[in-house]
Amino acid sequence: MDTQQTTSAFQSLKSGADAYIKRRNLRLLANHRKELRNFTRAEASAYLDIDAKTLDKYVAAADIDPRRHDDSQWSIDISEMYRVRDLLPESLRKEARFQRSEKQQTQVLVIQNQKGGVGKTVSAATIASGLATEFHQEYRVGLIDMDGQATLSMYYAPEADMEGNLSVGDLMMRNFDLDEGETFEQVVSEAFLETTIPNLRILPASQSDRAMEGWFHEQVFNHKLPSPYEILNDVIDTVRDEFDIVIIDTPPSLGYATFNAYYAASSVVFPLSITENDIDATCSYFSYIPQVWALLEHANHEGYDFMKILLTNHRDSSTTTELMNSLYDHFGPYLYSKEFKHSEAVRQASSLLATVFDMSKSEYPKSKATFQTAQQNGYEVASQILRDISNVWREQENN
Ligand SMILES: Nc1ncnc2c1ncn2[C@@H]1O[C@H](COP(=O)(O)OP(=O)(O)O)[C@@H](O)[C@H]1O
Numbered sequence: 001m002d003t004q005q006t007t008s009a010f011q012s013l014k015s016g017a018d019a020y021i022k023r024r025n026l027r028l029l030a031n032h033r034k035e036l037r038n039f040t041r042a043e044a045s046a047y048l049d050i051d052a053k054t055l056d057k058y059v060a061a062a063d064i065d066p067r068r069h070d071d072s073q074w075s076i077d078i079s080e081m082y083r084v085r086d087l088l089p090e091s092l093r094k095e096a097r098f099q100r101s102e103k104q105q106t107q108v109l110v111i112q113n114q115k116g117g118v119g120k121t122v123s124a125a126t127i128a129s130g131l132a133t134e135f136h137q138e139y140r141v142g143l144i145d146m147d148g149q150a151t152l153s154m155y156y157a158p159e160a161d162m163e164g165n166l167s168v169g170d171l172m173m174r175n176f177d178l179d180e181g182e183t184f185e186q187v188v189s190e191a192f193l194e195t196t197i198p199n200l201r202i203l204p205a206s207q208s209d210r211a212m213e214g215w216f217h218e219q220v221f222n223h224k225l226p227s228p229y230e231i232l233n234d235v236i237d238t239v240r241d242e243f244d245i246v247i248i249d250t251p252p253s254l255g256y257a258t259f260n261a262y263y264a265a266s267s268v269v270f271p272l273s274i275t276e277n278d279i280d281a282t283c284s285y286f287s288y289i290p291q292v293w294a295l296l297e298h299a300n301h302e303g304y305d306f307m308k309i310l311l312t313n314h315r316d317s318s319t320t321t322e323l324m325n326s327l328y329d330h331f332g333p334y335l336y337s338k339e340f341k342h343s344e345a346v347r348q349a350s351s352l353l354a355t356v357f358d359m360s361k362s363e364y365p366k367s368k369a370t371f372q373t374a375q376q377n378g379y380e381v382a383s384q385i386l387r388d389i390s391n392v393w394r395e396q397e398n399n
């Protein structure tokens with residue numbers, strides 16, 4: 001093929017792919033319109049830690065009819081749950097709502113590993129939805145999908161691409177015009193879309209965000225971007241007041257998208273699934289990572305508050321234990337003690353583009369015990385991260 005034929009071959013691959021993706025998205029939307037997580041009466045009273053009678057009283061006070069559904073079974077959804085909790089007096093609330101002080105900064109957590117398939121996206125979704133739903137402090141959580149493959153976005157903003165919402169790439173590459181009187185802050189704030197969880201919002205990726213790497217190369221080549229790693233940070237800066245915790249999912253590569261995520265972050269979590277292959281790949285990555293940091297430091301990053309390895313998709317077996325022993329030998333202080341365990345419920349939820357925290361127990365077709373175990377494990381995983389975040393806030397408050 002000459003260059004012209006090559007160009008038209010690539011164009012035809014592109015049209016085929018665009019058509020395929022459009023069709024796939026439409027089908028996904030038709031099949032997976034997500035329902036809000038539902039709670040039975042027993043689940044609701046356990047969640048709020050109040051007895052059933054008190055629950056009934058506040059559900060009525062919130063003007064909710066829990067038996068309005070076709071099957072007239074008692075059930076309320078998660079946004080109704082939040083409304084009920086809002087009506088509880090302080091003495092009945094499990095925890096007071098978190099109020100970040102002036103000194104306490106929004107924690108920005110980047111989830112990164114150059115290896116694909118180690119559980120970055122599933123971890124980002126599970127940790128974010130766990131932090132948002134399982135703690136009565138009602139942390140305001142933001143997710144940012146820096147991976148142009150947009151998997152995370154399919155979980156929480158499946159319509160975004162089709163409905164013309166701005167993606168993180170659009171914001172970074174300034175692919176939009178301000179309406180009259182509109183500010184960049186307003187545009188960014190609106191680009192963080194509501195999700196099926198009331199205190200979780202997502203800044204989605206779109207398929208066109210794949211153009212981002214090329215855009216960066218061009219800008220840098222033409223000396224149009226003096227600080228190419230700071231672009232995402234500038235976007236986040238405009239909405240810091242709206243979030244307590246921001247979690248960034250990254251692509252399995254070390255391009256500008258990942259450097260921007262690293263630069264914007266105040267702490268790092270490295271997901272690592274325990275197979276010989278993934279450990280080898282992650283070790284090659286870690287032996288290169290001082291060079292990544294040197295570039296970030298040169299760009300004036302102030303250093304991370306914490307940096308941890310989260311073992312993911314963990315299955316108990318003698319081989320894993322052996323690998324774990326050697327991981328502890330080499331990376332002991334950096335390893336989180338609770339692994340994110342392999343679970344059929346997590347796998348199933350992820351295939352429905354959901355996590356165990358935004359799916360109802362009744363939606364899980366198989367063993368409820370498996371689902372509950374996965375929720376418990378997700379809660380432990382999120383808790384250890386929250387402990388690190390709370391430590392940082394405590395130190396900031398005392399300084
Ligand atoms: N804890 C888990 N239990 C079961 N399956 C998991 C778990 N974590 C990840 N997976 C599976 O592994 C696959 C890869 O995970 P993913 O988060 O997409 O990796 P990455 O983002 O690093 O490429 C997913 O399709 C998911 O189904």
Ligand SMILES: [Mg+2]
Pocket residue numbers: 120121122147151250
């Ligand atoms: Mg991913």
